[in-house]
Amino acid sequence: NAGVTQTPKFQVLKTGQSMTLQCAQDMNHEYMSWYRQDPGMGLRLIHYSVGAGITDQGEVPNGYNVSRSTTEDFPLRLLSAAPSQTSVYFCASSSAEVYNSPLHFGNGTRLTVT
Amino acid sequence: GESVGLHLPTLSVQEGDNSIINCAYSNSASDYFIWYKQESGKGPQFIIDIRSNMDKRQGQRVTVLLNKTVKHLSLQIAATQPGDSAVYFCAEKSRGTGFQKLVFGTGTRLLVSP
Numbered sequence: 001n002a003g004v005t006q007t008p009k010f011q012v013l014k015t016g017q018s019m020t021l022q023c024a025q026d027m028n029h030e031y032m033s034w035y036r037q038d039p040g041m042g043l044r045l046i047h048y049s050v051g052a053g054i055t056d057q058g059e060v061p062n063g064y065n066v067s068r069s070t071t072e073d074f075p076l077r078l079l080s081a082a083p084s085q086t087s088v089y090f091c092a093s094s095s096a097e098v099y100n101s102p103l104h105f106g107n108g109t110r111l112t113v114t
Numbered sequence: 115g116e117s118v119g120l121h122l123p124t125l126s127v128q129e130g131d132n133s134i135i136n137c138a139y140s141n142s143a144s145d146y147f148i149w150y151k152q153e154s155g156k157g158p159q160f161i162i163d164i165r166s167n168m169d170k171r172q173g174q175r176v177t178v179l180l181n182k183t184v185k186h187l188s189l190q191i192a193a194t195q196p197g198d199s200a201v202y203f204c205a206e207k208s209r210g211t212g213f214q215k216l217v218f219g220t221g222t223r224l225l226v227s228p
Contacts, residue, residue, distance in 0.1 A: 004157070031213055042203060042218030043158070050212065058215065090157050094213040102148055103213055105157030 002026050006091050006106035013081040013113045021076040021109050023091030030096040032074040033058070033103070034066065036087040043090060049074055050096065081113045126225045133191040135222045137204035140185060145209040148216070149178060149189045152201045161189070161202075191224075199226045 007022045025032065030051050035043035045058030049068040063085060065077040074093075078085060088110050092103040127133050139147075145166040150158035164171045164178045164187075171178050177190040187204050201223050205216040 033215075035218075040220060042205075042220045043216075044218075045215060048215060092157075096212070102160040102163060103158075103216060105159070107155070107157045 004091055004093055004104050004106035006089075006109050008109060009107070010110050011112070013078070013111065015082060015113060017081050019078055019081065021078075021089055021091075021111070023074045023076065023106060024072050025074075025091075025093040025104070026072065027093060027095070027104065028071060029093035029104070030071070031094045032068065033092045034064070034074070034076045035090045035092065036060065037090060037108070038087050046076065046089075078111075081111075083113045085111065086113045087111060123220075124223045124225065126227065127194050129194060129196060129226055129228050131194050133189075133194045133198070133224060133226075135189045135191075135202050135224065137187040137189075137219050138185060139187060139204070139206050139219075141206060141208055141217070142185075143208045143210070144206040146207040147178070147180060147187050148205045148207075149176075149187075150203045150205060150218075151198075152203065152221070154200075158203060194224075194226050196226045196228055199224055 004025045033048040034046040037043050044060050046064050047066040049055045052068050052071050055066050068074050088108045090108050091106045094103045148163045149161040151161050152158045162173045162176050162178050164180050169180050175192045179188045201221045203221045204219045
């Protein structure tokens, strides 16, 4: 049981480039979320999804797109990378069936934009 | 806006001591709180949770205390071990929202010396 898998682990982009951060979970969780983690700050919610075909914005959505075509996958797209998007990105999932189900996190993608 | 924060950025203890990590929150609508542990290079890992209708909950070597009057949350770790060295985050969920929208504190680093 792999849990939440994120790829790649590390990525360097130049300003203006685009890329997709991949996230997959094998726990059949309905809820999935993307967070970014910056030094001295807690995790901040970028986008989230409560099920396939349903997504919504979090606290810091600008510059990012998401889609949820399947229950398992929740990719995060950077349309035109900026240095301010240098961060560690975490994908998380949780079950909607169990009340107060805690989030399960992947091990993160460390992104540097130069 | 609403926020969740921590009093101490770094806590250094000796192996075998008891550790207390504190967290203040400001959202009166918070109904659920979680403590996460994050080791270097990994995603946050669930430790223990507590609902707002409780003031104490115990796990294995960990206890969470909730004081709603002063909006304060603490994590107590008994007989701290070197393996407990990590960054600890508190997170809260607002009433009426799901786990896809947790709000995280900035984190406290726990350093355990042998």
